[in-house]
Amino acid sequence: MSGSTLFDQILDPANRANPYPLYAELRKIPVARQEDGTYVVSTHAELARLISDPRISSDDLPDPQKFRWTGHPVTDLLVRPVRAEIRKRHPPFIFRDPPDHDRLRGQVMRCFTPERVRGMRAKTQEITDDLIGKMRGKTQIDLVDDFSYPLPVTVICELLGVPAEDEAQFHGWATQLATALEPNRRSDEETRAKNEVCFTEIADYLQGLIKEKRKDPQDDILSDLAIDREGMNDFDLIATAVLLLVAGHETTVNLITNGMLTLLRFPEHGERLRAEPEIAPRLIEELLRYEPPVHYRTRLALTDIPVAGITIPKDAPVIFLLAAANRDPLRFPDPDRFDPDRPDNRHLGFGGGLHYCVGAPLARIEAEVALISLVRRLKGVSLTEDPPPYRPGASLRGPRHLRLALEGVAEE
Amino acid sequence: MTTPPERIVVVGASLAGLAAAHALRERGFAGRLTLVGAEPHRPYDRPPLSKQVLRGLYSADTTLPCHPELRAEFRFGQPATRLDLAGRVVECEDGSRLPYDRLLIATGTRARPWPNPAEAALAGVFTLRDRDDAERLGAHLRTKLQRVVLVGGGFIGFEVASTCRDLDIPVTLLVRDAVPLAAALGPRLGGLIGEVAREKGVDLRLESEIERMEGAGGRLTAVILKDGERIETDCLVAAIGTLRNVEWLDGSGLEADAGGLRCDAFCRALRADGRVAEGVFAAGDVARWPNPHDDDALVAVEHWGNARAQAETAAANMLAGDASAMRRHDHLPDFWSQQFGLTIKLVGLTEGADALAVVHGSFKERRLVAAFGKGGRTVAAAAIDSARWLPAYKAAIRERAPFPPIENAVDQPRIRVQEP
């Protein structure tokens, strides 16, 4: 490993399929300084502590003049190309600290009601059945393109209140913005230019949609946010909507794809889920530990922070390597074993602290409906390549394709 | 190495007793396990009693979950009456004798009764500690009441006041001290909660005490305050503290008094002569133990979290064999209260604190974390609707971090150290 730090190796796409041995190496130093001055936190005890430490900020918005790629795909995607106003003063709440974070997030949570989220279960099942139906007669599918990709974006459109006739366009934007996440740190000019255009388009579109929602509010999140009297301004509203689209999309694609991959690698668990669908909740939590959709997040130290025998200095970027902490043997006995019956599974698959995944309840529903339906309906299914090809992104890590051989599709 | 126990008796079948039973089984104890409870109920949870149970939300049955394979023998409605240390036997009210190899004393506390027995006997005068108390008081609150008078400036008083306001019942809350909740939260935070209570319509009277009660036909009709004011009321709740259930230990040779049952750092009960009583342990509200976070000052902590944690420590030590394998009880006291829509959480002990700093949020927002210092060290932190910051402060308290503990943090006002 001469010349390249462990974290550099993690960023190397060649290690995307199985970064876990590297994570085990990293865990030998719970909080490890990298050559570029970032600090990587990879053990569960330290991560669980720092993720709720108020000396750690999410407000890592770089000065536009001195912009550099942060290795933080959503930052790189959202912060760089958005219109100046959003960039300067209205970043989405994932990149903000309290009190702004709490206010914006609180407004979203008020619309993201349990009734509304649970109401999406039926819709999710309907889309799932439709997508699986289209696999009839095929002997080869790509789970990512044929299933994992289209499902979450349709669900999020429905929830946000994007009219059905605009959904295709929304799919396109989501795909473009998601593709832009792939070239981790190495995004070429062309992709960046495309994304700027894409963001401008989606922002314009959303502005129009918000206007319509104000005139004629419907039962959806965008309407609720738009007519909330103590609500957010249009910039925050657009930033929030794009955040919900992008952050809620790619992650769910990964969760479903990683889920199916894991169930095919350990067929006894797929078999068990088919026979006992009631184990889905704990199986999905174990999946979030074992193959989390987001492997790391970047934060900033606001002051010197003593931890694990070292001091993270003020202004140092701090990388929370969630996926490594999830495999920490000090917290999870036999951590490389996929075990849905694992007791006290306090995984960090949805993060933690103030920024705990807003969409977690929706992701759980989507994963549950999708995985149960897939194991029940796909007959004689097997992996045709293992490991599958991965997208280059090291943070939002997931297969680009998951090619499966099928013998048939069972009726609903 | 002492011989492993074959028969364990737990006196006190509430949160601590049940937690100990679970911990013993989880740690592989396969012998005979008996829980003795004075009340006629299975172990139940008390915190909801002053809140959702009184309010009538959900079920009033707060029976604690019990592992289906706990394999414990429960003896309910059967107070222990005597302990024979030499013979290693517990005697119960019905005369039965329970021999033990290890004994856990977790008899807890009871509500301090209203000091005037004639007044306490009036219909409409309540205390609140047990499930039966909550059931009676809850039923009374549902009969269109004129006004509830609450006596006591602690959390139970405030929680019941909050519940009464939720039910739209007029409430007068009488607090003897100049500031409510000061013992736990200090005057500043206590004052803030008092302010919130007033805004929610509680008639809060500070430095106010009852001179006497008036009744008619055996029913409470009014209270006369020390300043002469007469308040008409048909319901009074005396939330004036607790008494430890240690009387049954009289003559046993254990060091027990109103302050609790004295135990050592390993939850082992001590005799009056200061020696360890072999095989006898204590946990929960009744135990008085050396707190490592306060230079081993003796403390009895009447909180839910301590009851569970201490029961688990005691259970581990009961099975540990000799003292070298025992672990010390180093729980950092913590508790929560829900009232007037706010969640108040505290870690550490504020007693003796000489400094306070708001480290997140503000009094104005009613959403804040306040840290407490004592002699330059951080000893406690209170959160109002800010629970997610609390773990960081908990770690600082454990480490006895300098005060104020965490500076240059997110959502932090300019830190101003003030008197608590």
Added chain:
Amino acid sequence: MKVVVDLNRCQAYAQCIYAAPGHFALHGREALVYDPSPDETARGAIERAIHACPVRAITAYPDAADATAGEAR
């Protein structure tokens, strides 16, 4: 069933409210209230809540069959 939540540990992530909305609720920003004794038919929802809780603060077991089921060895 019998349910108890360790409210010292609870940080109002509210995941239980999504999993079992009839049995858990927030009254205020962080004050969790819950049904300590839900019907056996709620088992699936309660299990979801247990597993979804990020801090694993929820414990639930079926109702005890017999109040004094004793055991000796």
